[in-house]
Each structure stands twice: as structure tokens, then as C-alpha cells.
């Protein structure tokens with residue numbers, strides 16, 4: 657693998673009662689690398705992402721960050737390690753505007769004598785800066801996000817994640833509910849994140865998106881890692897075959 661290793665998952669196992677949802681799953685993600693995680697419904701994709709984001713624990717296996725073993729037993733642990741998850745609900749408050757949402761729970765304040773007040777100017781400026789860095793075009797920062805399109809809301813939610821130092825962003829089907837143009841906005845944003853050196857693990861059923869954005873594609877089937885391939889060396893039908901048969905791509909397709 658060309659990129660320097662950021663995250664390594666080694667032999668993760670997860671059981672839900674009798675169901676072996678993840679079976680010895682290993683995967684590495686490089687710095688600034690976009691890895692797409694694909695597989696049929698129930699393959700274990702969301703489970704894997706939940707484990708990395710600290711939303712759920714694994715039963716066996718190790719997680720390494722830059723070569724060091726780490727424990728991710730809560731979203732707080734993940735956040736301290738620079739791992740952020742974009743949830744389907746996005747975690748935005750519809751009635752608040754763009755910069756209020758970005759700073760929600762982390763508001764900037766200033767002092768007027770002994771009194772602390774919200775520093776709206778500072779938050780607004782930082783939000784504009786952040787959105788500018790990501791080339792996000794949000795025309796009206798002052799309106800409630802409720803009135804914005806799905807894609808714009810996704811972009812605001814992603815900007816919010818970037819307020820902290822972040823190494824890896826996990827996305828579980830971020831484009832699923834978006835139209836073509838809106839989905840493209842999110843793809844562009846992922847490209848921008850990559851340029852900033854942020855790694856992305858993205859779950860998607862849309863192979864067109866996956867092939868346009870991913871440096872590597874990891875295929876899960878029935879809780880097992882079938883293999884990873886590079887979109888440069890593999891075709892969509894190769895990946896579909898891996899998803900459906902659970903058989904690897906062979907030596908020239910296997911990128912790991």
C-alpha cells in the first residue's frame with residue numbers, strides 16, 4: 657500500500673447472540689486514503705463502522721492507529737483519536753442556522769466584563785473559513801438548516817466534524833437519500849477531505865460512486881472480508897462478483 661498506514665483493524669470478531677456478524681475481519685486504511693466498504697445487505701458494513709466509531713464494542717480483535725494499539729470503547733474515545741462518524745441523522749438541529757450547527761455544544765464565547773456571551777462574529781467567520789476550505793457553497797449561512805437541501809445539510813454536518821482535529825471520517829451511506837447533483841457535492845467534498853490528508857471510510861451500495869471516489873474497495877460478505885481491490889485494476893463486474901460469490905479477485909486485483 658502506498659499511503660502511510662493510519663488505521664489497522666486486525667481480526668475483528670463480533671457476535672450478536674448466535675449470529676457471527678464479523679468474522680476475523682482485517683483492514684487497513686492509509687493516511688488521506690478513501691476506502692469504500694461494499695457488500696450486500698447484512699454483510700456487516702455498519703457493524704464494522706460502529707466498532708471503529710466506538711458506538712459498539714468488538715468481541716475479539718485489535719485496532720491500531722498509526723501502529724499503536726488503541727481502545728475505542730465509546731464515541732468519545734474515537735473522537736480523542738481523531739475518528740469522527742457522519743451519522744445518517746447528521747446530528748443537526750433543523751431550527752438552527754449553519755454556524756450555530758457547526759458550533760453546537762462548542763460555542764465560542766467572549767467576555768463583556770464578567771459576563772460571557774456568544775461570540776457570533778467569531779463563529780460566523782470560522783464557519784465561513786471552514787466552508788471555504790472545503791469549497792462548500794452554502795448561500796445562506798443565517799437560515800435554519802431545515803430549509804437547506806439534503807446535500808447542503810450533509811456538507812454542514814461534515815464541516816462540523818472538521819472543527820476538531822480529525823484523521824478519519826466514517827460515512828455510512830451518505831449519498832443514499834440524495835439526488836444525483838447533491839450526491840456529487842458529497843463526492844466532491846470527500847475529494848477535498850482527501851486533499852487535506854483526512855482519510856475516509858465510506859459505505860455505499862452505489863458502485864458508480866465507489867469507483868469514482870475510492871482508492872481501494874473492500875468487500876464484505878456474510879461478515880467475512882472477501883478482499884480489497886483497487887478500482888484502477890478492477891472492473892465493476894469484478895466487484896459485483898466478489899460481493900455475490902464471496903470469492904476474492906485473484907493476485908493482480910488484490911491490493912492488500
Ligand SMILES: Nc1ncnc2c1ncn2[C@@H]1O[C@H](COP(=O)(O)OP(=O)(O)OP(=O)(O)O)[C@@H](O)[C@H]1O
Nearest residue numbers: 672673675677695696697698699700701702703704
Ligand atoms: N444490534 C443488532 N442486534 C442483532 N443483530 C444485529 C444488530 N445489528 C446488526 N445485526 C445483524 O448483523 C448483521 C450485519 O448487519 P449490518 O447492519 O452490519 O449489515 P450492513 O452490511 O450494514 O447491511 P445494510 O447494507 O443492509 O445496511 C445482520 O445480519 C444484522 O441483522
Ligand SMILES: [Mg+2]
Nearest residue numbers: 701702703828
Ligand atoms: Mg448498514
